[in-house]
Structures are given as structure tokens and as C-alpha cells.
Amino acid sequence: MDRRDFIKVSGAAAAGIALTGCAPKGGSIKVKKGGSDVPPLAFSDRIARDVEKRPPLNIKEITIEAGATKPFDVMHVSDTHIVLADSRDDERKALLASRRLVSMNSGEHYLEEAIRLANAEGMYMMHTGDLYDFVSEANLDTTARHMLEADWFVCAGNHEYSKYVGEAREDEAYKASSREAVQGAYPNDLTFASRVINGVNFVAVDDVYYYFTESQHAMMEEEMKKGLPVVMICHVPLYTPEFCKSELEINKGNCAYLTGVPEEITSKYDPGKTYPAGEEWRYRKVQQKADKPTLDFIAWLKEQSLLKAILCGHCHRFFEERFSPTAIQYAVDATYHGGAQVVHFK
Numbered sequence: 001m002d003r004r005d006f007i008k009v010s011g012a013a014a015a016g017i018a019l020t021g022c023a024p025k026g027g028s029i030k031v032k033k034g035g036s037d038v039p040p041l042a043f044s045d046r047i048a049r050d051v052e053k054r055p056p057l058n059i060k061e062i063t064i065e066a067g068a069t070k071p072f073d074v075m076h077v078s079d080t081h082i083v084l085a086d087s088r089d090d091e092r093k094a095l096l097a098s099r100r101l102v103s104m105n106s107g108e109h110y111l112e113e114a115i116r117l118a119n120a121e122g123m124y125m126m127h128t129g130d131l132y133d134f135v136s137e138a139n140l141d142t143t144a145r146h147m148l149e150a151d152w153f154v155c156a157g158n159h160e161y162s163k164y165v166g167e168a169r170e171d172e173a174y175k176a177s178s179r180e181a182v183q184g185a186y187p188n189d190l191t192f193a194s195r196v197i198n199g200v201n202f203v204a205v206d207d208v209y210y211y212f213t214e215s216q217h218a219m220m221e222e223e224m225k226k227g228l229p230v231v232m233i234c235h236v237p238l239y240t241p242e243f244c245k246s247e248l249e250i251n252k253g254n255c256a257y258l259t260g261v262p263e264e265i266t267s268k269y270d271p272g273k274t275y276p277a278g279e280e281w282r283y284r285k286v287q288q289k290a291d292k293p294t295l296d297f298i299a300w301l302k303e304q305s306l307l308k309a310i311l312c313g314h315c316h317r318f319f320e321e322r323f324s325p326t327a328i329q330y331a332v333d334a335t336y337h338g339g340a341q342v343v344h345f346k
Helices: 003-010 045-052 091-101 107-122 135-147 172-183 212-224 240-251 292-302
Strands: 058-064 072-077 125-130 152-155 192-197 200-205 230-232 309-313 319-324 327-331 338-346
Touching: 045 091, 072 107, 107 125, 135 172, 135 338, 152 192, 152 200, 152 230, 172 200, 200 212, 200 319, 212 230, 212 292, 240 319, 309 319
Parallel strands: 058 338, 072 125, 125 152, 200 230, 230 309, 309 327
Antiparallel strands: 072 338, 192 200, 319 327
């Protein structure tokens, strides 16, 4: 039984588990571990004031002429970064939650707003990764509960598999160590999945570590053979020139946070950075270097006339740019910023 089924059967969604980040205004939470109290996790007055001043969802509406058999709408959200921990998690996760909560305390609030609006208007929900900030029992339970509250199609983000946020080299082995627990909270496969809605084939592809695999390429070719218009959803945006230029300006040349950036650009990442021997994986030019299968996949994808759009997140801001002759790539602002897209498919 996966986590969503367990929550559905047990009613854990309504059990009222005490979670880090749910303290009353001006209060704090103690997390029990091994029979002793972990130091209180501050829920600062500043956070409480921020909560009270939350503006409404900042929704950007877009229309995609995809060739749908019947018009429909999708609520697209990404980078919610829910930050929760409880007594089932270790002290390190509890302290991490307390620290990360300071800057990302609004994600679940805005996610719930998006879900309410989508359900009221009969929209499908799509999330393009980083629904929570790190792997914890509390974050996985909360994710599973929200997955039961709407009609979802999702893809993974890099934080879906992150245990303590940036503490280790993140690769397939790292991902595999939490894959089963993570997958159990979500409704569709997080490596590759497809779903047809009113004649439009939505394909979710994992590019959370800045690459695509030959296996994913082969599966996407099979999806194209169905002859349906395709909308790809992924976490990390694919390289487009203006998006890359904009990201480099924001990040002072350190990196662009895009998949498939040409090596003549990635080789110049990390200006002035120095890491000790054995920690070369920390360089952005190493993490984000595009390999041949990734570049081959992107070049092939650009030639596919059935591709009608790409929906993504990761960069925590709205940005759109043409990816190919038939498709525009749409990045959405982070949910914890209050960002969302309503996509009208025709």
C-alpha cells in the first residue's frame, strides 16, 4: 500500500498531526526524538506577520492552441517547497525545517488556494516539481494528502529526492535511496508518464539533475508515434537563448539552471569558486553540464511538430520563450511566491 492509499484508508489527512510550521502566531514547536526534547523550532513574529499580509494568488493566464478535441483548463503550479517535519523525522530535519521555513512559509497556503480554485472551476491540476523542500515523513504525508484533493498530473523536482538540501552529490544512486517512499506519495510515475486529456497527450519527464536519458528519449519517441499533440511537463526548463541570458544575469554568471545549455556557456560557470579535491560535484559547471543523450534528445524534440508546449518551473519566476517552431516553453513562478498559471487549452 502506497502512502496515498494509506492516508485514504486511515483518514490520516484529518488526524491533526502536529507539524513544524503549524505553530500559532508567536509560538514554537517542540519535536520529540528518542524520548528527549529537541530545541524549540522558532515560528518568528516576522513570519506570523508575513502570513497575515499574504496577497492573493498571482495568476498568469495563457492560451495554448494544442488541437484539443474539447477546450479545457489546467492550473499549473510548481516549486511549492512545503517545509514540514515532525517527531518521526530526526533532529537535523527538524532544525532544517525551522531554518528553511523563514523564507518559504507560504507554499502550502497558496497550493491550497490553487486547489480550491481549480476544483471550483473544474480545472485539472499539474505540478512541475519541488512540491516539498526535502524528504521527510511529514512532507510526504502532506503531499499525499494534497494529491487526493484534486485531479493531478505531476513530475518530480530535484527537491523531491533531497534529504537535507545540498548535502551530497545528487545523482541516480542518491535518488534511488528515497525513490520508493517518494513515489508512494504521487499519483503517476515520476521518471516518465503520459496522460491524454481531450486529445492532448501530456508527457511528464524527469530532468531534475539537468539531463535526459536514452531510455526517456525512446519512450518519448513512442509517445510521438501515437499521433496526438504533445505537451511536455518537466521541472528544469530546457535551454533557450534569452532565458539562459536572463538567468546568467540574475545569477552573476554562476549558472543558468537550465537543461541542455551549450558547453561553451556551462564551462564558464562558477567564476572564482574553489572546492577541495573530492568535492568537484559542487561546481555548477559539473552539475549542469549537458551530456550527449541530453543534447540529442533536445535536438530531436525541437524537430517534433506534434510538440505544442513545455510547462516547467525550477527558476521561481515566470518566463516564456519559443522552444521550437511549434512549441513555446512556459515557466511558472514559485507557488511559495504566490505564483500560478491557468492554461487554457484549445
